[in-house]
Amino acid sequence: MIFTSPRTPVEIPQTTLTSFVLERAQEYGDKVATVDVTGTTQYTYAELAAGVRAVAGSLSARGFRRGDVLAMLAPNVPAYPIAFHGAAMAGAATVVLNPLDTADDLANHLNESGARMIVTMPSEMEKVTALLPRTKVEEIVVFGEAEGATSFDSLLAGGDLADPGIQPDEDVVAILHSSGSTGYPKGVLLTHRNMIANVLQTSTCAPTAEDEKVLAVPPFHHAFGLIMVMNASLLQGATLVTMPRFDPGAYLKAVEDHEITRLLVVPTIATLLARSPQVDQFDMSTLRMIVSGGAALDPAIAQMCRDRLGCNVAQGYGLTEALVSFMQLETPVQPASVGQNTPNIEVKIIDVSSGEELDRNQNGEVLIRGPHVMKGYLNAEEATRKVLEPDGFLHTGDLGYVDDGGELFLVDRIKELIKYKGQQVSPVELEAVLMTHPKVADAAVVGVPDEEASEIPKGFVVAREPATVEEILTYVAERVAPYKKIRRLEFIDEIPRTPVGKIQRRTLKQRDQAA
Template identity: 65%
Template structure:
């Protein structure tokens, strides 16, 4: 059985993504589009459009064009979408990178993507020389000043034309054969094939293994924004606090681009700090919060909340991991607002969103243009309401595929367009989806994806470790934390093991608990039986 949601199908424009996002910018020319916490850096919608045009011209003057790749390595700042859309408007691909990743991880991502320009922050610029030496990068641009880097202000001040290959959408088609581009304002947009040209490259571990590049086309991204708007629309004049990282699909699509499409004011927050977060809500009169469950716990239970005026908040949307229904209820009661959650994955975000009346525990119903089915894990047979199996989704938002990984792509994308989510769930007769467990083994730590396989590989390089396995264990604050089960060759402390791993991975990937055991449970073919370890963990609690 194939399930659909309550929304009527929504046409997805076959236009360049920048044209779609900034289509109505002319309506809000003098309204603030982006502002930092201190109010020192900001762009009105008119300035945003002009900034995209100028930075695009500067990039084009440097030889950047359709098919080239720009890397963005920065926290959430007002300049982020200017750079993203400047590159996208030229037909380029933007690979968004996590500042918390190790230099080794970043070099792998840069090399795989073939990035030629890196735009980064002053804090990250110290790594630039090493990143340039190990990749195809030919220029580093920095928000601010840094030795050997081009100041972003130089690009923003560019006043020359992009060149004759760039068309002004106000003067005609710019996004494929016969397509119109009704962008308000002079944003240059080159012709692209919206269905096949990749505009964004994010990284996801998929079901197992090291992160893979997720290729999202212009059409994928536009569809995702439409699904966000259909499932969680913003009213006129809303103010959104952007703490979900723009390098993550949640932040890039739902927070940044869907908000700009709807004319909201986006207040950027470079890193999460509880007191600063609450202060920002009060100072900027934030109306919409996009949160991960960790932040929802803060809002529901922290005594800090009582010190701030959060009465401006109308809606909270949770994503990144499952939200406890009790935490959702406490948030709603404490702040006097609506709390909902959605579900998706990097390969196909905004697949589900709770609607009014969604039962507790549901992640919602399918968003516009989405079909889904529940299939038997062993046979692949489609199941009916109430039956548990793997969740598969299909729609225009589903990725083009994994970068340079055709086999991995075939493993998750069926020929008919259905995407394997790796999640176990069931749907009721109304199409409400309930997630039961993850078939795939990723750990969700504060909304970040952590691969157990990657951590196990690090653990196995410790000279005193004979065998190891990693699972995610529940944690109220972080949703899940990585726990290692370790078989040792000789005595070693848990602290030594955790420190060893922490020195070799990004901070969010650290092992946070260690248990020593006699043997790792494995299948006859040698695969780790994580379910056995999870059962052991549940029994011990």
Template identity: 45%
Template sequence: MVFRSPLPDVVVPDLPLHRYLFEDLGERAERVALVDGATGAETTYAALAASVERFAAGLAARGVGRGDVVGLISPNTPAYATAFHGVLRAGATVTTVNALYTVDEIAHQLADAGATLLLTVSPLLPQSAAAAEKAGVADVVVLDGAEGYPSAADLLACRDPAPEDLAGPEDLAVLPYSSGTTGRAKGVMLTHRNLVANVAQCEPALGLGPDSRVLAVLPFFHIYGMNVLMNMSLAVGARVVTMPRFDLPEFLRVIAEHRTDRVYIAPPVAVALAKHPLVDQYDLSAVDTVFSGAAPLDAALGEAVAARLGCRVVQGYGMTEMSPVSHATPADALDVPIGTVGVLIPNMECRLVDPATGEDVADRGELWCRGPNVMKGYLNNPDATAATLDEDGWLRTGDVAEIDANGHVSIVDRVKELIKYKGYQVPPAELEALLLTHPAIADAAVIGSRDADGEEIPKAFVVRQPGAELDAAGVMSYVAERVAPHKKVRAVEFIDAVPKSVSGKILRKDLRARERA
């Protein structure tokens, strides 16, 4: 059975991303586009568009053009937008690199993507320069300046005309890296059309406008920060307040001082907003909507955040491979349960498929999606592409979903992460959500572990609240009182922090490695 969006289709402009965002600024020109959350420095739309032109000219003078790939590794700052869109304006492709990567990880991505130039910042220069050398990338630009390296100021000072508009809608715009449903990170080929389509699809669903003030703490190198926070906000003329990293006191200060009304988070931030005493020390009354993505948000946790902040809490769903959004809660929909990710966005279709049989099911199965925002494929990896995209354009997400009678979708787990206990399927996400309702638990993760008999059992890794007294027996009894017998937690380990990616996903592989150590 094919499910379609309840929202009407939108027209996808036949333009490359930079033209879609900056070609006709109109009333946006003198509005503030970007604010440095740390310093308060503001950049107008006109100034941003002009800097993108100049940056593209500077890149072109260094030989960058259509078919080239440029690496970009930097925390969130207003300068990130100039560099990112300057690369696209030059006709090239940008591969955005995780700012927490090691030398080897950066080098692998640069080499795999075929990058010829790397844009970085001085705090990240040691690992960036070493990685560039290892990957054979000879040209390194340090955006904020460093001795012996060209800077963004040098590129912006180029007086040559900006290059001809070389990129077309079907050209590759970005190469973010994702593990997809499994395996080592792969280059996700997203075209200008993919990105433009997803911005156009999300506009009517998310209700952003020129008066919106968006807090951008989720990293721009990740597709969520890149296309939802940065590009969609710029498309509607919103004000984007950047933060280079998450720090709870600074996060709360920026919200209070800049009066941000749209706060995009991942679930770990929701835990802090719901439970940390520091939240009560700041005026967060400007917050209208907290939008959670990147991993499932438990309904009870979302309701706790909504009650504490007096705001609306909603979820969305997507993947790097979908540019990234496929599901969202419409801004004018008041009857969508917090525990769901909303409905399909315009121009999209989805199916639920039984992973074992490949047959469509009506209620619960692996979510498959199709639409103009779905990637072209994985770079130089036809096998991984074929395993993820079928010949009809359906993307296998690897996530198990349910759809209710109103078309509301709930993501209940990952296909690969379901625990098999005595033949029963146990979703780790369900147990994690339950554990977070315990007042003495600050965070939790669940994986399948092996008992003394070699049987797979649910094991919980638990972070206690500061000062809390809680033992393993207390954890297990709390869960046992609230779930079916086969879902009981049967082993507990207390840890200082749950390992997570920058987008908020639990790194279960790290927990499994801990098991093997």
């Protein structure tokens, strides 16, 4: 059974991403578009639009053409969207890179994408300079000044810009990488049309008013930050206050100092807002909306945020390959769901073993189809065929079901299910049980090899106060079926997570193997 979106379809304009996002930039004029959290650097909408055209001209003068690739290796800074959209206007794609990645990962991403130029920060110069001999990068550009690099300001001098002849349905505008939490990260190819659809879906389901200020902490190198935070905010005329890295005290102070109205958060930040005593030290009264993404948000945490901060809290669901596929309404019918399909999105649930389509309230793999679904994986035709069906449906790898109200409930990741003596055990279910223990601050569960059982569940726990392995294991065993019991437990200082809050299970499995 195919579940169509109950929301009014939106028309996807046949244009380029930059033309669409900045279509009202001149109208917004002197209004601040982006500003650093310190207030030292800012661009108005008029300056941003002029900067984008200038950078596009400079890239064109350097020989950038339709299909070329520029790399971005930088935290969230005010000029980030100027560089990104400058490349897009010139017809190039931008591969957005994570500054926390290893040198080997960065070299692989640069080589796979064929990037000719990299835009970065002075603080990254040593790393980037060492990468150059291993890649095809011809020029380093920095926000600021650094020896051996071109200043980004020099690109603002501009140049002649020829029409690159962009085909929105075909031409890639962004290359992002899947999180790699369960395997090696793959390059995700998003076209102009893909990203326009995503930005439209975001602005339709979670609209932002022109007078709003958005604290831009989710990294722009991730789909959540690039689409929902950066581009959706600029489309709607909001002001982006950029933070290069997350720090709890600085984050809360930024809300007060800049009178932030909207936060886009990952669940770990939502937990901070719900529970941390630090929150009471700052004025958070300007907040109107919190949108969570990147990983599942505990309904109890969402309600604690609503009660404490007096603002609406919603969450969306998607993946790098198809962001913003579901979004809660302002008052979700079922708080534990991720909401209903966003406009233009179709979903079906299939039996994992047979591939048969399932009806409402039946649990299986979630498949999604819509204009936002990626073009494919970079240089990986076989991997693309495995996840993209000929009819356009994308295999998400997530298990879930659609209820009678059309809301999607997620159960787990297929690849993360633990196979204990032939039984399937959900690590997410066990993590939820662990988190109810009063002495547990954070927790993760993975499957580790076992000669007799194939795999056994192992828990990793960050303790809130002293606890023993035995009392935690007993607590869980009393609340789950016998085959679901956690068989081993390890206390650690911190659960490794991706920048958007997903548990890095591969890291935990490697830790277990090394023990």
